[in-house]
Amino acid sequence: MNIQVKDLYKNFGDFQAIKGVDFSIEEGKLVGLLGPSGGGKTSILRMLAGLEEPSSGQVILNGKVANGLTVQEREIGFVFQNYALFKHMTVFENVAYGLKVKKVDKARIKQRVEELLELMGLAQTINKYPHQLSGGQKQRVAFARALAPKPKLLLLDEPFAAIDAKVRKDLRLWLRNVISEFGITTIFVTHDQDEAIEVADELLIINSGKVEQQGTPWDIYHRPASRFVAEFLGNSNQLISPVTLKGFEILQKYQDGQEWKENSSVFIRPEWIEIRPLDVSYQKNAGETAEVTHVHFRGDAWYIELQLADLKLFTSLSINAPRYQVGDQVNLLIHKLSIFSDVGNEIAGNSLLNVSLSYHI
Amino acid sequence: MRKLLISATWFLFILIIIFPISFIVTGAFEEGWSGFIEALTRPEALHAMKISLYIVVVVTIFNVGLGILFSLELVRGNWLARWVKPVINAIIDLPFAVSPVIGGFMIILLYGPETVLGIFFASFGVDIVFALPGMILATMFVTFPFVVREVVPVLEEIGEDVEEASRTLGASKWRTFRQVTWPSIQWPVVYGAVLTIARSLGEFGAVLVVSGNIINQTQTVTTLVYQDADYFNVVGANSLALILCLISIVTLLVLDGLKRRQEVLRSEHSSEGSV
Amino acid sequence: MRDKLEKYALRSILIGYLIVLIVAPLSAVYVQGFSLGLSNFWKTVTDEMALHAITLTIRLAVIATLIQIIIGTLIAYVLTRYEFPGKRYLNSLVDLPFALPTAVSGVMFLMVLTPNSFVGQMLDSIGISLLFNQSAIIIGMVFVTFPFIVRAVQPLLENLDEDQVQASYTLGASKWRTFCKVVFPAILPGIIAGSLLAFSRALAEFGVIALISGNIPMETLVASVYIFGQIESFNTEGATAVSVVLLTFSFLVLWITNLTRRRGDI
Numbered sequence: 001m002n003i004q005v006k007d008l009y010k011n012f013g014d015f016q017a018i019k020g021v022d023f024s025i026e027e028g029k030l031v032g033l034l035g036p037s038g039g040g041k042t043s044i045l046r047m048l049a050g051l052e053e054p055s056s057g058q059v060i061l062n063g064k065v066a067n068g069l070t071v072q073e074r075e076i077g078f079v080f081q082n083y084a085l086f087k088h089m090t091v092f093e094n095v096a097y098g099l100k101v102k103k104v105d106k107a108r109i110k111q112r113v114e115e116l117l118e119l120m121g122l123a124q125t126i127n128k129y130p131h132q133l134s135g136g137q138k139q140r141v142a143f144a145r146a147l148a149p150k151p152k153l154l155l156l157d158e159p160f161a162a163i164d165a166k167v168r169k170d171l172r173l174w175l176r177n178v179i180s181e182f183g184i185t186t187i188f189v190t191h192d193q194d195e196a197i198e199v200a201d202e203l204l205i206i207n208s209g210k211v212e213q214q215g216t217p218w219d220i221y222h223r224p225a226s227r228f229v230a231e232f233l234g235n236s237n238q239l240i241s242p243v244t245l246k247g248f249e250i251l252q253k254y255q256d257g258q259e260w261k262e263n264s265s266v267f268i269r270p271e272w273i274e275i276r277p278l279d280v281s282y283q284k285n286a287g288e289t290a291e292v293t294h295v296h297f298r299g300d301a302w303y304i305e306l307q308l309a310d311l312k313l314f315t316s317l318s319i320n321a322p323r324y325q326v327g328d329q330v331n332l333l334i335h336k337l338s339i340f341s342d343v344g345n346e347i348a349g350n351s352l353l354n355v356s357l358s359y360h361i
Numbered sequence: 362m363r364k365l366l367i368s369a370t371w372f373l374f375i376l377i378i379i380f381p382i383s384f385i386v387t388g389a390f391e392e393g394w395s396g397f398i399e400a401l402t403r404p405e406a407l408h409a410m411k412i413s414l415y416i417v418v419v420v421t422i423f424n425v426g427l428g429i430l431f432s433l434e435l436v437r438g439n440w441l442a443r444w445v446k447p448v449i450n451a452i453i454d455l456p457f458a459v460s461p462v463i464g465g466f467m468i469i470l471l472y473g474p475e476t477v478l479g480i481f482f483a484s485f486g487v488d489i490v491f492a493l494p495g496m497i498l499a500t501m502f503v504t505f506p507f508v509v510r511e512v513v514p515v516l517e518e519i520g521e522d523v524e525e526a527s528r529t530l531g532a533s534k535w536r537t538f539r540q541v542t543w544p545s546i547q548w549p550v551v552y553g554a555v556l557t558i559a560r561s562l563g564e565f566g567a568v569l570v571v572s573g574n575i576i577n578q579t580q581t582v583t584t585l586v587y588q589d590a591d592y593f594n595v596v597g598a599n600s601l602a603l604i605l606c607l608i609s610i611v612t613l614l615v616l617d618g619l620k621r622r623q624e625v626l627r628s629e630h631s632s633e634g635s636v
Numbered sequence: 637m638r639d640k641l642e643k644y645a646l647r648s649i650l651i652g653y654l655i656v657l658i659v660a661p662l663s664a665v666y667v668q669g670f671s672l673g674l675s676n677f678w679k680t681v682t683d684e685m686a687l688h689a690i691t692l693t694i695r696l697a698v699i700a701t702l703i704q705i706i707i708g709t710l711i712a713y714v715l716t717r718y719e720f721p722g723k724r725y726l727n728s729l730v731d732l733p734f735a736l737p738t739a740v741s742g743v744m745f746l747m748v749l750t751p752n753s754f755v756g757q758m759l760d761s762i763g764i765s766l767l768f769n770q771s772a773i774i775i776g777m778v779f780v781t782f783p784f785i786v787r788a789v790q791p792l793l794e795n796l797d798e799d800q801v802q803a804s805y806t807l808g809a810s811k812w813r814t815f816c817k818v819v820f821p822a823i824l825p826g827i828i829a830g831s832l833l834a835f836s837r838a839l840a841e842f843g844v845i846a847l848i849s850g851n852i853p854m855e856t857l858v859a860s861v862y863i864f865g866q867i868e869s870f871n872t873e874g875a876t877a878v879s880v881v882l883l884t885f886s887f888l889v890l891w892i893t894n895l896t897r898r899r900g901d902i
Binding site for chain 3: 431462464501
Binding site: 049051070071072075076077078080081082084085086087088097098101102145146149 | 797799800802803804805806807808809810813817818821822
């Protein structure tokens with residue numbers, strides 16, 4: 001199912017939850033709605049489902065305006081944040097519910113439910129009640145229940161929010177695989193960026209009732225369209241007060257004494273920072289001398305804090321990289337930084353690096 | 362569908378409750394204000410009110426006082442064997458299940474003029490059946506569960522920790538009760554007390570059986586209403602019924618207010634906890 | 637030492653209170669009942685009038701409870717799921733039939749249904765009489781049991797997970813199907829608990845029925861009024877025997893109620 005949303009607004013009393021949202025989603029895509037809590041992601045999802053009526057604007061499903069359609073008519077599958085399993089029904093009855101509504105004959109229902117539960121690894125739980133299941137199992141039952149009637153669109157509201165961190169990782173990959181196997185258009189809501197980046201083909205960043213950016217996770221991470229996106233997605237070093245950095249004369253343009261001009265914010269992603277030994281020979285001049293102030297083992301990487309004049313920066317370093325100690329002097333090379341201001345946004349490369357800086361994605 | 366259901370609800374309320382009550386009002390004022398006042402100030406009405414008041418006061422004092430002690434011992438008392446508590450719990454509920462007529466009949470069986478206990482008390486010049494003591498006993502029986510049922514769950518909910526904390530800080534038992542336990546059970550006690558007052562005022566079956574309904578002696582307001590209705594004294598019955606009805610409505614409003622208060626307190630409590 | 641004495645005194649008072657007030661009187665009924673001897677007891681209970689009173693009471697209490705299940709569930713549903721003007725007042729009114737002294741309720745229905753009232757006349761003109769017959773008893777029973785099912789179902793409806801209802805919609809189920817398959821099973825424990833309470837109250841009801849049933853033996857005489865009549869005419873045996881039956885029935889209902897409540901907790 002392809003989806004188009006045009007100029008969507010939603011008010012709850014005086015509160016404007018959604019303030020003019022436009023986007024379109026192609027058939028078969030797995031799309032994440034990502035943003036902080038209270039930003040309106042769930043409202044958008046519920047309007048797509050027909051659980052909420054838009055105040056104005058259009059929801060177009062497969063080229064047809066769906067505003068007047070009831071939930072029942074939209075042929076969607078919806079997985080609720082707390083699963084909303086029917087407590088008094090067994091796993092089988094839960095999954096069979098939508099098929100019974102469709103008046104599928106009994107033998108077919110049995111076959112389809114068993115098939116789905118097998119696929120979900122839930123064959124053992126078929127006669128159990130929801131309260132006898134673990135969080136991960138409930139999640140998969142909810143998922144199977146939504147998929148059973150073969151919906152054209154699958155909507156997931158914070159699908160992993162109520163699950164232990166450890167199980168969550170496995171479930172994400174599993175979910176991705178199942179969805180790509182079914183090839184069903186899927187939209188999920190999350191406030192967890194790792195989850196969004198790992199699972200989605202495409203992301204919609206939602207903040208304060210508006211779409212900030214739409215694109216692939218790679219795209220958005222590397223070319224954030226707004227200050228909000230840059231701050232929200234991934235960790236960044238933000239340069240709170242103006243500094244001069246070697247190779248970034250461009251910063252002068254945005255500085256006015258001790259203040260940033262034009263409402264500018266400057267971010268440096270940790271992976272844009274390279275730590276090298278002081279005696280490095282390759283393009284030594286493009287780097288600055290800094291001191292390691294903190295080293296912390298993170299399991300899969302070293303987390304390192306550095307002091308560069310008045311500036312505190314953090315970055316991470318591969319476990320296999322040469323180790324540094326607190327107090328070590330290092331040559332710190334900043335490859336690029338991103339600037340967001342009223343006069344425009346840009347990603348600036350280090351001008352002293354004589355490598356052409358054309359990032360093609 | 363929605364409109365239909367709401368209309369059906371209004372219809373049921375009007376048919377079953379509002380409409381019938383309007384008949385008491387018209388019945389009471391069939392002969393105007395003077396008839397209404399006259400019905401209320403008849404000597405037998407005044408006497409009945411006095412008897413009802415006695416019963417309410419005595420029953421409320423006993424059942425509230427002993428009800429609190431009972432709840433405390435039932436929840437905190439570790440001298441009760443484990444299996445005893447559920448038994449006592451079940452016994453407390455019994456008066457709810459017993460028909461009021463049987464409630465009165467029991468008293469007659471136990472303390473009637475021909476029974477051992479009845480003769481024993483009579484030898485001290487105390488009549489129980491067909492007299493005030495029996496009526497009070499019957500009403501106490503019927504209203505016994507109210508305070509206990511309100512206080513026990515609250516005591517269970519607040520747990521013993523705060524009381525133990527108070528004792529470790531050197532507070533005496535009495536001080537602990539007054540300053541730690543009482544503040545958390547005071548509104549449930551009031552709630553139970555209001556229920557007790559309302560029910561002891563309104564109790565009819567048990568009192569009718571025990572009292573013999575002797576005019577100007579053992580007649581309460583409710584049994585007088587019954588007698589008036591039996592003798593087709595429309596104004597008399599309805600005037601007193603109207604007063605009782607108003608008292609019931611006030612009672613409900615008070616209980617509603619108390620419930621709201623408790624909900625507010627509880628929500629404040631839980632929001633504090635979550636912060 | 638004094639402390640201990642106080643403790644024991646208090647405990648004795650409390651246990652004594654329980655015995656004097658509840659245990660002894662209730663046992664008195666059973667002791668009296670068994671002192672009749674089994675055959676005598678059986679003869680008294682199966683006396684034509686007594687037996688009719690008992691079966692009539694049970695039959696009408698069942699009918700009243702069934703009526704209450706329908707209107708109680710409907711009212712609970714409307715009062716929790718819909719917003720409309722006057723809702724708060726209706727919600728407070730639910731308890732009034734419980735709070736109203738039964739003698740007052742009796743007088744009230746006597747006034748409404750009496751042939752002199754305009755309601756009575758209207759009913760009379762279409763050939764219906766609702767006073768001094770079995771329908772009067774049902775009206776009285778329905779009135780006094782009004783709050784039980786509403787109050788038992790309301791909290792369950794309030795706690796009903798709205799997501800479950802919406803999940804049912806997203807799976808294509810209509811409102812009616814959702815009510816039957818999702819909402820109703822969730823409130824069923826409340827309906828059962830409420831109807832048990834209502835049934836036991838209807839069995840025990842005296843005040844309203846005594847005034848509006850006419851108390852005609854073999855026709856409209858219910859068990860509680862029968863007991864009252866036996867006491868009035870100093871027939872202790874008859875009163876005791878029927879009391880034992882009615883009490884046992886009430887305790888049974890109470891026991892089942894506790895049983896279902898405990899199961900509901902799990």
